[in-house]
Amino acid sequence: MIERLVAWALANRLTIYALSMLLTIGGIGVASRMPVDVLPDLTAPSVQVVVDAGGYTPTEVEQLVTIPLETTLNGAPGLRRIRSNSTTGLAVVTLEFGWTTDAAEARRAVSERLGAAAGALPDDLPPPVMAPASSVMGEIMFVALRSDTHSPMELKSVADWTVRRRLLAVPGVAEVMTIGGDERQVQLLVDPGRMSARGVGMNDVISAMEQASATRSAGVVVENGQELLVEGVGRAETPEAFGEVIVGEQGGVPVLARDIGDLRVGEGLKRGTGSFNAQPAVIFAIQKQPNANTLDLTEQLDLVFADVQRTLPPGMTLETQVFRQADFIDRAIDNVVRALIEGLVLVSIIVLVFLASWRATLVTLAAIPVSVVSALIAVSLVGGTINTMTLGGIAIALGVLVDDAIIVVENIVRRLRLAEASPEAERPPVVQVVASATAEVQGSIVFATLIILLVFLPLFGLTGIEGRLLQPLALAYGVALLASLAVALTLTPVLGRDVLTRGDRALGREPRWVVGLKARYVRLLSGLLPRWRALSALSLALVLAAGVGLFVSGRAFLPEFNEGSLTVNVTTLPGTSLEASDRAAAQVEAVMLAQPEIATTARRTGRAPGDPHAQEVFASEIEAALR
Structure with missing residues (x-):
């Protein structure tokens, strides 16, 4: 044949x-269109369910949120393992499915059970949500939004309402988490004495304020052959408008919100802070979808950043050279390609010399x-x-x-x-x-x-x-x-x-030297063949020595990678406040920036709202880009 x-x-x-x-x-042509990445896709079919539990303690989160969720979600078709993390104000349940399970089928199975799970949770908590599907190496970029002239509240507003929305619209982006800055809130600071004097309870105030800022549909009115749209505008946008909300009545006279307390624009409760080069900033953690091309996605994001930068208020700057997985991919692929070229040259030289x-x-x-x-x-x-x-x-x-x-x-x-x-x-x-x-x-x-x-x-x-x-x-x-x-x-x-x-x-x-080399090999082989027992014993000894060396050598699932960046974790004692933890991490960041090898740093202390990266407020993560 x-x-x-x-x-x-x-x-x-x-x-x-x-x-x-x-x-x-x-x-x-096929190779030029293939996605490029550091490693093969190692993402097992998994689904993360996140519940923002407000001010619940870890024990309360576990008993009232995590256990009911696990009980309801356990037994989903193809489920291989279920694990959870209960921290202050956050419950994260991760469901891992078999490797042969389709990712979309796994999410559908979890979605069907989430409806029943929501009914088992406390009434004052939002319903559980599934985190977007992302890759195991999904965090492809960290970006910082900083300003020397704007307040942390202004930075946070622009980050959440402008930059984040633009990034989520890029195909291939799974999620964008923001940490840092201050969330803008209209706050009613109630006075218990004034509330008691007017006979208004806290539950009344909470119920009234929840319904204060809403726009209701009022239908249409047909008159004289015309159809007129009726809009029930009830959305309050300023502290003064919230002050006009009726929270109760006393002797037939409405009691307004401003009668029982003071209204102001203030910062919301936060469980995390961010910084860039030891200065307050908003840090964006961008995650890609499974099977997305990291290099192509990074190029698209760079174009979006350039466009967004032109629309930002004067004084705000987007720092995009914080952490970029694409840079590591380029270096890794370049190193392998260089090794291929060097090997090709050596093979060519050896073949040419001997032939x-x-x-x-x-x-x-x-x-x-x-x-x-x-x-x-x-x-x-x-x-x-x-x-x-x-x-x-x-x-x-x-x-x-x-x-x-x-x-x-x-x-x-x-x-x-x-x-x-x-x-x-x-x-x-x-x-x-x-x-x-x-x-x-x-x-x-x-x-x-x-x-x-x-x-x-x-x-x-x-x-x-x-x-x-x-x-x-x-x-x-x-x-x-x-x-x-x-x-x-x-x-x-x-x-x-x-x-x-x-x-x-x-x-x-x-060549003559090749002829001579062959002749010497013939003489060497002729001398070794009669001594085959000694040669076999020597070979066996070498095999045993190699086995011993293999047994005593170190073991690791993957070799160390030089990504061109460092990740430093700073953990203080449990119970440390966010402010104290932020100060301690800032000192570490300042020491790192004093080293000539460090180009930039980006720090995340605590966690962002809804982030399944369940990091406590006493822990910080610093990404340092090397020169």
Whole structure:
């Protein structure tokens, strides 16, 4: 069968060239459109349910919110594990589903149960909500909004009502969390004495103020052939308007809100602060949707930031060079690509040195581009991305990709040299020489390739996050290796037929040092064969030593990455107030900024409203960008 394939390739050289060119060009086109990321998508199908529990203590949150939620949501189809986090004023329940569960189906199953879960929660709490679907490496960017002339309240208002809304409208953005600044509120500071004097209770005040700012539909009025829209405008927008709200009555006289207390515009209760370079700021944490291209999304966000900056009030500035996952991706991919190029150059030099023919080297290296693009096409077909694992698989396969071609080319060159040395009348046709030379080594290259593939076959049986991480590497390596085998049996003989036989000195001569090296190897092998027992014992000892070294070496799921940034966690004693924790973290931030290696810092102390990143007020997280 393989001999017929080689014969067909030699008889249809133009077809082989055309197919190789189409595969290469098509692969380059596919690779240019593939998403680029640091690692394969490691996101397990999961759904987060968040409940903002106001001023409830952690114990109350657990008993009144978390446990009822877990009880209702447990048993959802495909649910693998459920875990929760109960903190002051926040409950986060995370439901993890099986790896084969469709993410949309998982969210639908949770959504169906949330209606029943809402009825089991206290009446004064908002209904539970599902956090937007995001990737496990979803935080792709931190951005700071700062100003030296505007108040924290003005910063927060612009951040929430202008910048955040623009960012959420960008396709691929899952969520934008803001922390820092002061939320603008109209506050009624009630006086218990004035309330008691007018016979108004706190529940009356709360009920009246909840209904004070609302616009009701009043329908239409038809008169004289005209239809007039009636609008019930009841939305209060200023403290004075809230002061006119009726909260009760005394002796038939309405009691207004301003009669029982003072109204003002003040800052709301907050559980977190933010800063940029040790100065108060609003920090945006931007999360991407699963399968979104981080590099493309970052480019779109940069355009949006530039547009938003032009519309901001004078004195407000968006700092976008805080943390950018795209920068790390660029560095990681560049490093792997550089390793690929260096490996390609080394392989080229070694092949050229040992084959002593630039034509033979060219024929051998032709296997690399076809094999690489074949691997990228296969990764794209299964929905993968270009990442360090797929490129790593190609990188470690780079030396192996030319093995089959080298064996075929070396044997073709050897047979052509023998034919060239024979009398002209006895020389067989070139096509016959190339075909027979390829057929001589076909069994060796096929079995060698299959044995190497068997080593990687168990990786496809891995499940969970290990399978998601390592299978792209095995797929890229395996497809590239199979493609190199196909090239060695088709394109390599065709190129050998057309390139190695052109010119009188096309084949060159085998260097003398290579001949001498072969002679020394023959003498060495002849001396070792009688001592096979000692050689086997030495080999076994080396294997045992390698096993011991493997056993005592360190272990880690992933190697350390140089992202060009640092994440520093500052944790004070539990019970520390937000103000004290903010001051302590600010001191740490100032010390970090004094180091010449630190370019910028962005700090988040506590948590943002509704953020499933359930960090207590006594904890801070500082992102430091390195120069």
